[in-house]
Amino acid sequence: xxxxxxxxxxxxxxxxxxxxxxxxxxxxxxxxxxxxxxxxxxxxxxxxxxxxxxxxxxxxxxxxxxxxxxxxxxxxxxxxxxxxxxxxxxxxxxxxxxxxxxxxxxxxxxxxxxxxxxxxxxxxxxxxxxxxxxxxxxxxxxxxxxxxxxxxxxxxxxxxxxxxxxxxxxxxxxxxxxxxxxxxxxxxxxxxxxxxxxxxxxxxxxxxxxxxxxxxxxxxxxxxxxxxxxxxxxxxxxxxxxxxxxxxxxxxxxxxxxxxxxxxxxxxxxxxxxxxxxxxxxxxxxxxxxxxxxxxxxxxxxxxxxxxxxxxxxxxxxxxxxxxxxxxxxxxxxxxxxxxxxxxxxxxxxxxxxxxxxxxxxxxxxxxxxxxxxxxx
Amino acid sequence: xxxxxxxxxxxxxxxxxxxxxxxxxxxxxxxxxxxxxxxxxxxxxxxxxxxxxxxxxxxxxxxxxxxxxxxxxxxxxxxxxxxxxxxxxxxxxxxxxxxxxxxxxxxxxxxxxxxxxxxxxxxxxxxxxxxxxxxxxxxxxxxxxxxxxxxxxxxxxxxxxxxxxxxxxxxxxxxxxxxxxxxxxxxxxxxxxxxxxxxxxxxxxxxxxxxxxxxxxxxxxxxxxxxxxxxxxxxxxxxxxxxx
Numbered sequence: 134x135x136x137x138x139x140x141x142x143x144x145x146x147x148x149x150x151x152x153x154x155x156x157x158x159x160x161x162x163x164x165x166x167x168x169x170x171x172x173x174x175x176x177x178x179x180x181x182x183x184x185x186x187x188x189x190x191x192x193x194x195x196x197x198x199x200x201x202x203x204x205x206x207x208x209x210x211x212x213x214x215x216x217x218x219x220x221x222x223x224x225x226x227x228x229x230x231x232x233x234x235x236x237x238x239x240x241x242x243x244x245x246x247x248x249x250x251x252x253x254x255x256x257x258x259x260x261x262x263x264x265x266x267x268x269x270x271x272x273x274x275x276x277x278x279x280x281x282x283x284x285x286x287x288x289x290x291x292x293x294x295x296x297x298x299x300x301x302x303x304x305x306x307x308x309x310x311x312x313x314x315x316x317x318x319x320x321x322x323x324x325x326x327x328x329x330x331x332x333x334x335x336x337x338x339x340x341x342x343x344x345x346x347x348x349x350x351x352x353x354x355x356x357x358x359x360x361x362x363x364x365x366x367x368x369x370x371x372x373x374x375x376x377x378x379x380x381x382x383x384x385x386x387x388x389x390x391x392x393x394x395x396x397x398x399x400x401x402x403x404x405x406x407x408x409x410x411x412x413x414x415x416x417x418x419x420x421x422x423x424x425x426x427x428x429x430x431x432x433x434x435x436x437x438x439x440x441x442x443x444x445x446x447x448x449x450x451x452x453x454x455x456x457x458x459x460x461x462x463x464x465x466x467x468x469x470x471x472x473x474x475x476x477x478x479x480x481x482x483x484x485x486x487x488x489x490x491x492x493x494x495x496x497x498x499x500x501x502x503x504x505x506x507x508x509x510x
Numbered sequence: 511x512x513x514x515x516x517x518x519x520x521x522x523x524x525x526x527x528x529x530x531x532x533x534x535x536x537x538x539x540x541x542x543x544x545x546x547x548x549x550x551x552x553x554x555x556x557x558x559x560x561x562x563x564x565x566x567x568x569x570x571x572x573x574x575x576x577x578x579x580x581x582x583x584x585x586x587x588x589x590x591x592x593x594x595x596x597x598x599x600x601x602x603x604x605x606x607x608x609x610x611x612x613x614x615x616x617x618x619x620x621x622x623x624x625x626x627x628x629x630x631x632x633x634x635x636x637x638x639x640x641x642x643x644x645x646x647x648x649x650x651x652x653x654x655x656x657x658x659x660x661x662x663x664x665x666x667x668x669x670x671x672x673x674x675x676x677x678x679x680x681x682x683x684x685x686x687x688x689x690x691x692x693x694x695x696x697x698x699x700x701x702x703x704x705x706x707x708x709x710x711x712x713x714x715x716x717x718x719x720x721x722x723x724x725x726x727x728x729x730x731x732x733x734x735x736x737x738x739x740x741x742x743x744x745x746x747x748x749x750x751x752x753x754x
Contacts (some may be wrong), residue, residue: 136616136623143611422607425568426668427596428624429589504592505568507607508559508680 141439159448162401171470189341220348226337230330236286248326264305406491413495521574547702600669602679659690
């Protein structure tokens with residue numbers, strides 16, 4: 134085995150203070166990028182949670198609807214036209230919108246009403262931990278998430294409140310259906326949703342389309358488009374992508390997260406470059422000795438790059454451990470940080486690239502070494 | 511006559527520019543032969559180190575030709591010169607220049623590592639080299655825990671572990687006391703005589719004279735002409751008693 138790893142690791146660990154400073158830089162940088170990207174992924178998932186859980190193959194939307202929460206409405210009569218298309222199994226209207234929730238104490242809080250339909254091909258509450266969703270068809274029945282107990286002033290099944298002056302009763306509880314807007318989702322029956330949001334009976338927010346098992350999606354999609362005029366027909370993937378783009382990039386939230394991640398990369402690169410350069414400078418006489426002994430430049434580069442890789446690996450492992458703790462801590466929060474295997478792989482590559490790129494300054498310095506200097510001291 | 515390892519002809523070297531220009535070497539002709547232990551002596555500023563750097567392929571001469579083991583060095587780039595050093599030359603420095611974080615054995619092995627000689631065989635060779643300088647028992651010791659003499663012996667082991675044809679040493683005894691200095695010179699002389707290498711030692715330490723086969727004096731960038739027709743002043747080895 135070559136002595137390169139030995140020399141690199143001894144150089145690295147020899148000055149423990151600098152090594153710790155380097156690791157702090159890398160860990161800070163990687164954790165910052167990890168959190169920013171984890172938030173990005175978490176946010177991306179959260180803004181499409183309703184779309185992800187709707188049992189629909191296609192969505193008919195008002196023209197220009199940018200996201201699930203878009204308040205635009207369409208003509209509910211379109212449902213019949215869409216139903217007439219070959220290959221369509223069901224078309225279910227969805228009514229959503231903001232409303233007011235009055236607690237028993239009289240306090241008001243805004244809510245986001247999701248007018249669910251219990252039929253197949255709809256959007257029903259999921260992760261139900263208590264109660265029965267079928268009871269949603271009762272007049273005044275609502276389903277809420279237990280993470281909003283305090284906000285909604287409820288504590289159990291049977292708790293009551295008012296929406297737009299109408300008495301409602303909690304019939305089921307879900308777990309983990311949180312809104313990124315901090316406004317609680319409240320699931321109600323479709324008919325009640327119209328009442329609570331002030332939507333006319335001939336209007337709907339979206340139409341959720343289920344296809345027959347043997348239907349060709351693209352063919353049906355084209356056929357529906359020809360039936361609905363100016364309204365839009367999107368696949369679930371397309372709607373998810375549009376919704377995510379709107380919230381992440383249309384609002385600037387995604388750009389802010391990316392900017393934070395970029396800052397992390399820059400800070401990390403600068404810190405690692407600085408410490409690696411300083412370490413190389415301290416070992417210049419050793420590198421000059423190697424050069425005098427006849428070592429190739431490549432050999433010396435390998436020592437420096439190996440140092441950078443060691444920094445990267447150790448820093449990444451520590452950052453990963455911190456990241457795991459952060460993920461665990463935010464799992465139940467309003468905006469959980471999501472770390473996927475792809476993100477971990479990308480972060481590792483980023484860390485390695487960052488550390489190796491940081492070695493360039495040190496390498497440039499080493500290239501200028503004059504081996505004759507070893508005879509001068 | 512022994513094989514010529516290094517042949518320098520008409521070497522001139524000018525350092526600096528303009529008002530600061532110094533003609534460090536002003537036409538040096540010198541040959542180093544296998545099995546010969548040569549001392550290069552001269553006062554400070556006479557050009558000893560500059561000549562050593564030129565002979566060691568670390569400084570390109572301003573004019574003249576240098577051949578190392580039959581390979582002309584003119585026009586060879588930095589990597590090519592490094593390869594010539596790697597293939598043919600071992601260096602011993604005044605300040606040892608050992609790697610403080612590596613053990614004595616690893617310091618010696620480094621000279622093999624840069625030549626892509628690795629593994630157990632390289633480790634064994636490094637320990638054998640340390641054995642030759644009497645330091646096998648200190649193989650796993652860090653340089654900081656060795657005396658100056660021991661460190662210089664490690665540096666010598668490093669210089670000859672890869673079997674170079676020539677060893678160039680710069681003031682190897684300057685920082686050592688009498689006993690250590692003699693010990694080092696004996697090792698270098700043995701390297702020349704028993705292991706058939708050309709050894710050139712730059713020094714102004716008169717204690718080392720008894721070990722030399724030949725003494726070359728340099729003054730103001732020129733080898734001193736003794737008037738014998740040879741540009742090098744040749745001293746016959748002194749009594750063997752000086753060496754022992």
